Amino acid sequence: MNKFVMDIREPTESVKLTRRHALGIGATLAGGALLIGCSPSAIGKMMGVGAKHDFGAFGPFIKVTSDGFVTVMSKHIEFGQGNHAGLAAIAAEEMDADWTKVRVEQSIANASVYANTSFGMQGTGGSSAISNSWMQLRNAGAAARAMFVQAAATTWGVPAKDITVKDGVVRYVAGGKEATFGELVPVAAKVTPPQKPILKDPKNFSLIGSDRVRRKDSAAKSSGTARFTQDVHLPNMLTAMVAHSPKFGSSVASFDASAAKQIAGVVDVFQIPSGVAVVAENTWAARKGRDALVVKWDDSKAEKRSSDEMRAEWTALAAGKAPSDSKLKWLAFQTKGEAAQTTSGTPAVDTTYDFPFLAHAPMEPMNCVAIVDGNSAKLIHGSQIPTLDQLNTAKIVGNLPGAIEVETLFAGGSFGRRANFQSDYVTECVHIAKHVGKGRPVKLVWTREDDMTGGYYRPLVHHAVRVTLDKDGYPATWRHRIVGPSLNKGSPLGSGGLDPSLVEGAKDSPYLKATPVVDGQAISPDINMPILWWRSVGATHTAFVMEHTIDQLAKKAGKDPVDYRRTLYKKAGAERHLAVLNLAAEKAGWGAPATAGFTRGIAVHESFGSVVAQVAEVKLVNGEPRVGRVVTAIDCGTAISPNQIAAQMEGGTCFGLSAALFGQITLKGGEVQQHNFDAYRVLRHNEAPHVETYIVASSNPPSGVGEPGTPVISAAVANALLAMGQPMTTSLPFVKT
Amino acid sequence: MTTMLNINGKDMPVQAAPDTPLLWVLRDELGLTGSKYGCGIAQCGACTVLADGQPIRSCSTPILALASAKITTIESLGGEHPLQVAWVKNDVPQCGYCQSGQLMSASALLAQTPKPTDEQIDAAMSGNICRCGTYQRIHAAIKEASGQAPVAAPPVAAKV
Ligand code: FES
Ligand code: FES
Numbered sequence: 001m002n003k004f005v006m007d008i009r010e011p012t013e014s015v016k017l018t019r020r021h022a023l024g025i026g027a028t029l030a031g032g033a034l035l036i037g038c039s040p041s042a043i044g045k046m047m048g049v050g051a052k053h054d055f056g057a058f059g060p061f062i063k064v065t066s067d068g069f070v071t072v073m074s075k076h077i078e079f080g081q082g083n084h085a086g087l088a089a090i091a092a093e094e095m096d097a098d099w100t101k102v103r104v105e106q107s108i109a110n111a112s113v114y115a116n117t118s119f120g121m122q123g124t125g126g127s128s129a130i131s132n133s134w135m136q137l138r139n140a141g142a143a144a145r146a147m148f149v150q151a152a153a154t155t156w157g158v159p160a161k162d163i164t165v166k167d168g169v170v171r172y173v174a175g176g177k178e179a180t181f182g183e184l185v186p187v188a189a190k191v192t193p194p195q196k197p198i199l200k201d202p203k204n205f206s207l208i209g210s211d212r213v214r215r216k217d218s219a220a221k222s223s224g225t226a227r228f229t230q231d232v233h234l235p236n237m238l239t240a241m242v243a244h245s246p247k248f249g250s251s252v253a254s255f256d257a258s259a260a261k262q263i264a265g266v267v268d269v270f271q272i273p274s275g276v277a278v279v280a281e282n283t284w285a286a287r288k289g290r291d292a293l294v295v296k297w298d299d300s301k302a303e304k305r306s307s308d309e310m311r312a313e314w315t316a317l318a319a320g321k322a323p324s325d326s327k328l329k330w331l332a333f334q335t336k337g338e339a340a341q342t343t344s345g346t347p348a349v350d351t352t353y354d355f356p357f358l359a360h361a362p363m364e365p366m367n368c369v370a371i372v373d374g375n376s377a378k379l380i381h382g383s384q385i386p387t388l389d390q391l392n393t394a395k396i397v398g399n400l401p402g403a404i405e406v407e408t409l410f411a412g413g414s415f416g417r418r419a420n421f422q423s424d425y426v427t428e429c430v431h432i433a434k435h436v437g438k439g440r441p442v443k444l445v446w447t448r449e450d451d452m453t454g455g456y457y458r459p460l461v462h463h464a465v466r467v468t469l470d471k472d473g474y475p476a477t478w479r480h481r482i483v484g485p486s487l488n489k490g491s492p493l494g495s496g497g498l499d500p501s502l503v504e505g506a507k508d509s510p511y512l513k514a515t516p517v518v519d520g521q522a523i524s525p526d527i528n529m530p531i532l533w534w535r536s537v538g539a540t541h542t543a544f545v546m547e548h549t550i551d552q553l554a555k556k557a558g559k560d561p562v563d564y565r566r567t568l569y570k571k572a573g574a575e576r577h578l579a580v581l582n583l584a585a586e587k588a589g590w591g592a593p594a595t596a597g598f599t600r601g602i603a604v605h606e607s608f609g610s611v612v613a614q615v616a617e618v619k620l621v622n623g624e625p626r627v628g629r630v631v632t633a634i635d636c637g638t639a640i641s642p643n644q645i646a647a648q649m650e651g652g653t654c655f656g657l658s659a660a661l662f663g664q665i666t667l668k669g670g671e672v673q674q675h676n677f678d679a680y681r682v683l684r685h686n687e688a689p690h691v692e693t694y695i696v697a698s699s700n701p702p703s704g705v706g707e708p709g710t711p712v713i714s715a716a717v718a719n720a721l722l723a724m725g726q727p728m729t730t731s732l733p734f735v736k737t
Numbered sequence: 738m739t740t741m742l743n744i745n746g747k748d749m750p751v752q753a754a755p756d757t758p759l760l761w762v763l764r765d766e767l768g769l770t771g772s773k774y775g776c777g778i779a780q781c782g783a784c785t786v787l788a789d790g791q792p793i794r795s796c797s798t799p800i801l802a803l804a805s806a807k808i809t810t811i812e813s814l815g816g817e818h819p820l821q822v823a824w825v826k827n828d829v830p831q832c833g834y835c836q837s838g839q840l841m842s843a844s845a846l847l848a849q850t851p852k853p854t855d856e857q858i859d860a861a862m863s864g865n866i867c868r869c870g871t872y873q874r875i876h877a878a879i880k881e882a883s884g885q886a887p888v889a890a891p892p893v894a895a896k897v
Contacts, residue, residue: 080831080869214828221833222824224771224811228834231770239765264754283774284753284761363775363783363834363868412773412834413868448776643828647874651831654870677780677866686859688872 053110057189058147060113061140062091063105068168068182070097072137073107075114075122076129077384079362079411079418080651081706082215082644083129087137089213089640090130093205094141094197095148097181098168104216109386109406123385125419125533127608127704130640134701142197144188148181151188155179202638202699213641217410226410229367229381230445237369237441238267238279240432241286241450243295245275247302247670248455248529252276252295259292269293272431274424279436283445303528304670307460310527311354314462314483317523318352330521333482333503337517342479345468348556349549353465354731355541356664358458358534359680364412365451368429373439375399377430382411384418392423396430415535415655417456421491424456424530452680453672457665458534459485459527461502461541465549467515473557474567475515480506484541485531486524498522501533505542505607505711510572511550529670535655536607539711543605544660547715548729551601551722561602561719562590576635577604579696580613583633587694588615598628601720603712608704610636614653614712616689618720624735625717627657627689634693634708637700645705646693652709653691658683660714662733681737689713740800744769745813755801759793760784762800763810771811771837775866782865785838786810792845792864811837820844823878831869839865843879852883 056063063071072088084104092102107114111122117132119125145165152170153160156177164171171178181188207213220226245251255276257269265285269278276295280286305313317323369380375398383389386406394401411418429444436442446454461484470476486499500507503522512518534540554564562585569578581604585591594600598617605612617628632649639645662681666673674680718729739750742759744767753762758777763769763786772795775783779794786795787809814821820843823829830836839862846853846861853861858879867875880886 080833082828082831215830217833218825218828218830219816219821221830221836222821222840223814223816224837226833228773230774231764233765233768233770282761282765284757284765361868363781363832363866364773365775410833413832415868445774448778448781647828647831647871650873651870654872655868658868658870676778677776678778682866682868683870683872684864684866685862685872685875687863688870688876690873 053108055113058144059140059193060107061137062095062144064144064181064185064188066182066185068098068180069101069103070095070168070181071103071105074104075107075116076124076133077106077382077408077411078217079382079384079414081129082641082647083124084217085213085215085644086130086640087133088216089207090134090137091141093207094138094200095145096165096167099207099212101168106408109383109390109404109408110402111387115387121385121387123387123419125384125416127707129706130702131609131704138199139197142199143193146194146197147188147191148184150191151184152177152179155184155187209639209642211643214643228364228410228412229369229443230364230412232369232380232409232443234369234441237443238281238436239283239286240277240279240429240442240444241290241447242272242274242428242432242444243276243278243290243293244450244454245297245299245302246453246672247297247299247304249302250297250299251301253298254296256294259294260289263289263292265289268436270435272428272435274428274431277432277435279432279442286445287447301528302670305667306669307357307665307667310460310667311462313525314460315352317483317525318462318464318481323523323525325526328523328525330523331498332521333498333507334512334518334520336515337477339519341517342466342477342519345477347466348469349552350466351464351728351730353463353541353545355461355544356666356732357460358540358659358663359452359665359674360413360415360417360456360534361452361677361680361682362411362413362415362417365448366417366425366446366454367444368426369441369443370426370429370433371439371441372397372430372433372437376403377433378405378407379426379430380407381409381426382414382418383408383426384411384414388419388421389423389426392427393430396427397434416533416537420456420530420532422530424454448677449675452665452675455530456532457530458540459487459531463541463545465545467549467553469553469557473559474571475511475553477517478512478515478520480518480520482506482522484522484524485527487531487533489524489526499524501538503542504538505605506546508606509542509546510574510577511546511568513572513574514568535652536707536710539605539607539707540656540659543603543607543711544715544718544732547603547605547712548718548722551719552728555722565604576611576696577606580604580611580633580635583694583696584613584615584631587633587692588631590615595628599720599724601716601718601723603715603719605708605712605715607708607711610634610703610705610708612649612708612712614716616713616716616720618717620724625661625721626687627713627717630689630691630713630716632691632693632709633696634705635696635698636705636708637698637703639695639698640702642695645695646691648705649693649709650691652707653713654683654688656710656713657689657717660717660732661687661735664733681735740804742800742803742808743806744808745810751800753800756799759786759795759798759800759803759808763795769810769812773834773837775835775838780866781835782838782842783835785841785865787841787845790845790848792842809841811841814840814844818844819882820847820878823882827874827878827881829871829874829878831871835865835867835869839867839875843875846879847883852885853879
């Protein structure tokens with residue numbers, strides 16, 4: 001048995017995962033500004049194996065075959081964000097490849113070559129797929145292009161500088177010679193790749209930013225042929241379901257499998273760390289077997305509070321009650337001027353805001369296929385952070401992380417759920433496959449109920465905000481308290497400092513920059529249940545608080561919300577905010593009447609390096625807000641695929657609106673009350689807005705797109721309600737059931 | 738025990754117990770994995786197939802109820818169905834997991850109502866959840882496949 005012991009929560013001497021690595025991934029996934037890369041050798045050591053794989057002549061990112069097709073290897077999972085097309089376009093642009101002959105393939109797991117350059121592990125998160133790959137794929141594409149040019153120059157005996165490339169065809173115009181990439185592959189593959197390939201002047205981009213950059217997977221996803229984990233069927237495969245405790249933190253006291261074993265098709269029932277597993281010949285048998293199982297749980301260490309009790313506790317803390325645990329401390333995220341001033345004078349806003357737990361509820365419930373034979377293991381699933389899945393699996397089977405094979409498939413959404421430090425459902429599957437052993441494949445299937453009650457929620461968060469205005473009606477003092485559990489707890493980030501994701505969006509707000517006196521503090525009470533980043537993370541609450549507060553302040557000051565923001569952005573030097581604000585206001589016709597029956601609201605927020613402004617038209621239908629037209633302006637740096645940026649604005653808006661209108665997970669006695677979509681209401685077709693997207697022209701490197709479209713709509717709706725004369729919205733969701 | 742089902746025009750004997758939901762017979766026994774599992778309680782529509790032209794939730798319909806029905810699944814659309822063409826042209830899918838169900842609901846709608854109004858599309862499609870939020874493009878693609886202009890400005894980004 002290998003001596004390599006891996007515990008990413010308690011790094012030991014033998015583990016080369018340092019706090020630096022962990023900080024990189026934690027901060028980036030959490031949307032913080034801390035971006036720390038790692039050298040490939042450090043990652044190689046951490047993984048226990050070097051890069052032994054032969055990636056071919058054009059390196060790990062590009063393959064060219066004699067049929068002229070260029071295959072771009074994506075180190076990132078595709079679970080809806082459209083990154084595969086964008087990644088391929090970056091390489092294809094520099095290569096001058098024929099876009100119709102460009103394919104995308106999912107790479108293997110190998111952190112020494114495929115690490116996310118912003119967090120040092122292979123993984124997708126923090127809306128970073130395009131931004132962290134930008135220079136990497138430009139360089140890879142440019143190097144491949146140079147190899148084809150050199151191959152042609154050698155073949156034809158002409159100077160390389162006289163050779164041109166367009167749409168996968170290499171030409172020496174003066175000599176009337178041309179050849180395709182496909183024809184030149186045998187020679188090009190022998191050319192030494194340039195160390196520093198010459199990149200295009202972005203002015204000469206012809207593919208990037210054009211409407212030609214469209215998804216490569218639409219046909220497969222419109223015919224039922226795209227392959228998801230749920231679709232994996234291997235010879236001799238068993239299907240597993242697990243009985244989990246209804247409370248978080250419980251363990252199995254005892255179980256009676258006799259009835260379950262009577263179900264036709266049930267093969268075995270056994271205990272694993274997370275519950276009791278039923279393995280069966282097919283999904284329905286596993287389901288019936290699990291239904292027949294009787295499990296007694298030991299709840300002595302379980303979380304037993306209700307969400308109402310937690311909310312009351314968070315509220316009391318914000319109101320000044322001393323924390324019951326003396327280790328809990330208030331930590332400043334921004335302080336300016338005399339803090340005492342923030343509690344004097346007459347406030348224009350003095351309010352609290354409450355945000356519930358939210359489930360990600362991706363369309364494909366969690367699932368995984370694992371094959372374990374001795375200490376070798378293979379995972380087949382929608383792996384969001386393959387490196388973590390390797391580390392956590394290696395620990396169970398007793399092998400080097402780099403030896404764990406991972407085949408990443410399409411996943412039916414994630415929204416953050418598939419990325420967690422514990423690889424929760426992946427390790428559950430590995431435990432089962434290890435018990436089954438002998439290389440027999442096991443597919444773990446979570447039902448929707450497992451998925452919705454299985455934890456990893458956007459945590460319950462409470463804000464308290466008190467603002468006074470100066471004589472001109474702009475913020476003079478701003479007191480801000482944020483109470484919410486830390487996402488870092490139990491992760492390699494430890495539980496010490498402030499979780500940056502709790503305060504992102506408030507800490508860096510241009511409104512606080514424009515306010516002379518600020519006292520901003522946060523505290524993270526303990527919670528004994530899994531919580532996680534949820535599409536746009538801290539911005540899911542901070543954007544609402546900042547943007548809705550600002551509209552109320554504008555109202556108190558008797559100013560138009562757009563003009564009010566303009567002044568503050570100018571004070572703060574927030575030029576990108578100003579640009580998207582102006583663009584959205586102009587395109588929406590701010591100042592002119594809205595669509596008959598609707599009232600407009602505006603909100604602006606920066607997250608993941610991009611700034612989004614939205615003007616939403618809102619009306620009330622049976623007392624519920626209903627959103628019609630939404631004009632969106634985004635500055636996301638260089639736009640790779642305008643079509644997919646628009647798609648992410650549409651989808652992100654729906655995701656944010658769904659949560660704002662209806663989303664809430666509540667606990668009673670520590671147990672989740674919502675088990676399926678009947679109780680956890682989500683946005684449907686007849687409730688969907690119509691989103692128009694406008695992109696600010698920019699020559700900055702690309703920034704995030706997958707998440708920044710999510711957090712803005714909630715405040716835009718609340719601000720429209722305010723404009724209708726409704727009171728401020730101080731808790732979400734809007735629709736309480 | 739064998740149950741005879743008619744799926745995509747073919748009679749197929751299946752061995753599953755009669756109370757087994759059609760979805761698991763399609764996916765596990767027949768290898769027709771285009772129809773997806775999303776909720777198991779007729780709430781999300783990911784498992785939608787047609788029985789005699791009517792959309793049904795296969796996750797909640799036991800096969801014993803379908804012995805005399807003509808069942809149609811996403812696999813029967815063939816890839817060139819006008820809805821599929823419009824889906825690809827509009828780049829409707831994101832994660833793609835809900836789309837088989839969306840297409841089956843839409844195909845039932847168009848078979849019965851060749852030129853649906855916005856309200857008819859809303860009514861026919863509101864049983865299908867898309868967590869990625871592709872509703873706007875689904876709506877546009879149904880309009881396009883039925884030879885109608887989209888309601889409002891198309892979802893195309895303008896660079897400014
Ligand atoms: S899986 Fe059948 S309706 Fe959701
Ligand atoms: S495309 Fe992802 S759920 Fe619809």
